[in-house]
Amino acid sequence: MVDDTPPNELVRLWRLPTGARLGRPAGLDVEQVVRTAVQLADRDGLSGATLPKIAETLGVTPMSLYRHIGSKEELLVLMGDAATGPPPDFLAPVDDWRPALREWACALWSIHRQRPWLTQLPISGPPSGPSAIGWMDAGLRALRPTGLDAGAKVGIVMVVSGYVRQADLLAQQLEQGRRATGLDEPETNRNYARHMARLVDPARFPDAAALFTSDLFESPPPTPDPTRDDFEFGLNIILDGIATTITRAGA
Template identity: 45%
Template structure:
């Protein structure tokens, strides 16, 4: 987990030699997200992303250590849209409904995310912003932080699985 946190927060960059590269990690992730949006997760490979960028596969490894690391970064990048703002009226139900709608929009914009492996709560900056937004509404409703985390993980899982089922049904 520490490795993923370092990766997502830019605390660990692969070593570099030679002149400053024209390609950067953000560009690699952006290209990989575009490939996944067009072709699904199965279309994403280091070779395919490199070809999309006009670079060799090996050049990507200067910016991302592995495909697994790339997928972690892609999922967080897919969540870059801002979560709903806090509700001024304190209506936590409407706040959670807006949060769920925002999640569904993200899954519809980037459907491959529902097929990406998830192992626990979000660790990256974008995922944490979304988690914080949902927790804010639930804690505002009177739940303890621990209960709010459990409820939010359950709601998040239901939204994700529902979107995955919708996709599967459309494919069938």
């Protein structure tokens, strides 16, 4: 007989009721530990949410935290699910997959931009927490009118969410580089193009040389938020690819 009893880490992740345990500090539970960890990560980054710092903030010993979480790895999963939160209700009609999926991706992007440490969390398995399942459900619901099979829908949700994560990581790293130089993005781009134009040999790299001597890097960004522009450009390419997949499937 198959035992479908959820393991302890899923019990904690879903906040399922459990029996009282002797010796548990009064007023301390999984929710409080995770909430404190998220607050520390929001303030100091993921490196600031260590078990000793969490324990110090809560006024307990680090070892006492293990009465509420199984491991540091489990805590990261708990933090990610709590910090992502539930997906927003769709504003776009769900009978049109493209604006609904775009809305889904942009909402996820906004959360990642608000909490940069989310991209630093390891991916240890498929979605398993209530928030992660909520986002999966919303993504699948956006794709419901496509007529694609379950495997294709799950694949699309993974591709789009992976793009959001990677785009945010790239944006963070570029921002860190600009802060190190003290230049804004337009000035960074202009300097980059000018240096490359001097270094790149047109005989060896003809197309790259033409790019660096064009006016692309000299032009001002089309909006005050070029990072968002870059994200949406890539998202549109992915959505175009999904549309082609739907057409080929005859859905």
